[in-house]
Amino acid sequence: MSSTSGAIPSARTGSHYLSGLDDGRRVVVDGRFVRDVATDEATAGMAGELAELIDAHAGSGAHGGAHGGAHGAGGAPEADGCLALAYSLADSAEGVVARGRAFETVARRSGGLLGRSPDFLATIVTAWAGAADHFGRFAGNVRDYWRESRDACRILTHAISDPPAGRGDGLAGTLRIVREEADGLVVRGAKMLATLAPFADELLIYPYRPLGEDESDLAVSFAVPVATPGLTLYCRPSLAGGGPLARRYDEMDALCVFDDVRVPWHRVFVAGDRERANGLRDGTEMTSYAWHQSSVRAFVKAEFLWAVADRCARASGRRGAPPTRALLGELAGIAETLRSLVTAAEAGARKGASGHWTCEPTPLACAAMLNSRLYPRAVEIVQAIGSSGLIMHPSPADDPPSSPAHAFYSEYFARADVGAAEHARLLRVAADLALDRFGARQALYERVFVGPPDAFAGKFLDIYGAARGAVSATSGPLTGITAGP
Numbered sequence: 001m002s003s004t005s006g007a008i009p010s011a012r013t014g015s016h017y018l019s020g021l022d023d024g025r026r027v028v029v030d031g032r033f034v035r036d037v038a039t040d041e042a043t044a045g046m047a048g049e050l051a052e053l054i055d056a057h058a059g060s061g062a063h064g065g066a067h068g069g070a071h072g073a074g075g076a077p078e079a080d081g082c083l084a085l086a087y088s089l090a091d092s093a094e095g096v097v098a099r100g101r102a103f104e105t106v107a108r109r110s111g112g113l114l115g116r117s118p119d120f121l122a123t124i125v126t127a128w129a130g131a132a133d134h135f136g137r138f139a140g141n142v143r144d145y146w147r148e149s150r151d152a153c154r155i156l157t158h159a160i161s162d163p164p165a166g167r168g169d170g171l172a173g174t175l176r177i178v179r180e181e182a183d184g185l186v187v188r189g190a191k192m193l194a195t196l197a198p199f200a201d202e203l204l205i206y207p208y209r210p211l212g213e214d215e216s217d218l219a220v221s222f223a224v225p226v227a228t229p230g231l232t233l234y235c236r237p238s239l240a241g242g243g244p245l246a247r248r249y250d251e252m253d254a255l256c257v258f259d260d261v262r263v264p265w266h267r268v269f270v271a272g273d274r275e276r277a278n279g280l281r282d283g284t285e286m287t288s289y290a291w292h293q294s295s296v297r298a299f300v301k302a303e304f305l306w307a308v309a310d311r312c313a314r315a316s317g318r319r320g321a322p323p324t325r326a327l328l329g330e331l332a333g334i335a336e337t338l339r340s341l342v343t344a345a346e347a348g349a350r351k352g353a354s355g356h357w358t359c360e361p362t363p364l365a366c367a368a369m370l371n372s373r374l375y376p377r378a379v380e381i382v383q384a385i386g387s388s389g390l391i392m393h394p395s396p397a398d399d400p401p402s403s404p405a406h407a408f409y410s411e412y413f414a415r416a417d418v419g420a421a422e423h424a425r426l427l428r429v430a431a432d433l434a435l436d437r438f439g440a441r442q443a444l445y446e447r448v449f450v451g452p453p454d455a456f457a458g459k460f461l462d463i464y465g466a467a468r469g470a471v472s473a474t475s476g477p478l479t480g481i482t483a484g485p
């Protein structure tokens with residue numbers, strides 16, 4: 001595996017990341033400006049989690065050897081560490097698989113609960129850099145941006161969908177180019193919504209839906225630091241006051257409002273060119289890169305839910321009951337289906353049009369489609385198994401020994417192999433996943449990760465038809481039978 005250029009980056013540290021968050025970024029949570037994302041009670045938990053992720057996986061050599069980073073075949077030094085590996089281009093099938101294992105290592109830290117762990121957006125700018133010619137006169141900007149982001153181990157997020165006022169015929173409110181000036185573009189309007197935005201170094205913008213003939217001013221793609229004058233992030237209410245998972249993994253979602261923001265030319269990737277904007281996905285194979293990361297994360301998350309459900313069943317004494325075994329078996333099947341699709345995609349890795357190696361996209365598209373339906377079912381299974389324990393999980397640790405209830409918690413909630421306090425901790429994790437607002441938001445995230453699930457299923461039908469349809473339609477019992485267009 002090798003990247004197209006590469007000085008070894010000096011390792012980024014978590015403490016450096018945290019101190020850099022007090023940079024004037026305009027973040028509004030619960031109706032107030034957050035002064036410092038690293039220390040505010042609404043955001044400190046997640047900021048700390050990202051700092052730990054950086055310390056564990058940003059590495060410049062210390063952490064990445066086991067994942068195939070090291071040096072490229074041509075002897076060029078490479079970025080390594082799992083986060084840096086997400087920024088690397090593969091020149092072999094082994095390189096693709098190594099990237100997959102790096103995604104897996106990152107996902108396992110959070111049980112797959114971080115939808116926007118930094119490796120996700122890294123895959124997108126990497127795909128763009130590998131196929132930079134797609135960007136025409138801005139190709140050099142894309143390559144430079146990828147190189148800088150990789151070397152700095154930048155945390156990026158993206159905002160691609162339009163706010164409600166920008167849908168349908170009236171386009172009021174949607175982010176657009178207002179004018180071009182000598183030193184760059186001026187943009188105004190909103191993009192909705194960016195997960196992780198308050199914690200990111202930079203925000204990447206590009207269109208989500210295909211643009212019509214009269215929408216050239218919406219054909220814009222660029223990157224800006226989150227702390228850019230004129231950019232404000234209006235966040236949904238914080239979930240950090242919730243259970244144990246919410247306190248650590250509330251990655252936040254924000255409406256991004258641009259008030260005549262200046263984007264310097266060197267950060268512009270598309271400016272008014274509808275064809276390049278509409279061709280972004282096919283022209284750069286970015287979905288194959290991004291869905292590799294998201295599909296790995298999906299199977300890790302399903303395995304995590306299975307482990308939670310399995311422990312809940314053991315702790316409640318129901319693990320041997322046939323209905324419980326059936327539910328656990330179904331959940332295991334969900335995890336294994338998603339894992340197998342990743343294996344299939346990696347096994348089908350091939351050299352793409354850009355000359356770099358990527359996964360076979362069809363199994364990844366299948367995983368994306370199925371996960372939007374299977375994740376809500378997995379949550380339902382955790383609910384069924386956790387049952388009343390999801391609301392009734394008192395612990396002796398909650399009350400002082402002098403409390404009248406203290407003794408009864410141990411008497412009624414401890415079992416032979418699990419103490420009452422440990423049982424309560426487990427059920428609180430399960431409640432966070434399956435009952436509380438944190439879990440509801442996680443389920444919605446997976447449901448719409450690739451857009452409305454029904455729309456994506458239709459898209460997958462086309463992908464499947466193009467990749468496999470001809471085989472079953474022209475062989476076996478259907479040979480010679482046609483059915484119109």
Ligand SMILES: Cc1cc2nc3c(=O)[nH]c(=O)nc-3n(C[C@H](O)[C@H](O)[C@H](O)COP(=O)(O)OP(=O)(O)OC[C@H]3O[C@@H](n4cnc5c(N)ncnc54)[C@H](O)[C@@H]3O)c2cc1C
Pocket residue numbers: 157158159160161192193194195196253441444445448449450451452453454455
């Ligand atoms: C937790 C979470 C995190 C997210 N993070 C990000 C992020 O980081 N970056 C980002 O850019 N976006 C993000 N999104 C937005 C996400 O991409 C969208 O929610 C998703 O594409 C669905 O779009 P929508 O919510 O506007 O729903 P809609 O498109 O309004 O869909 C809602 C319903 O309307 C139906 N519908 C849609 N279009 C039509 C139509 N033309 N005719 C008839 N029916 C229609 C759909 O079938 C669906 O059932 C996030 C969303 C969530 C919930």
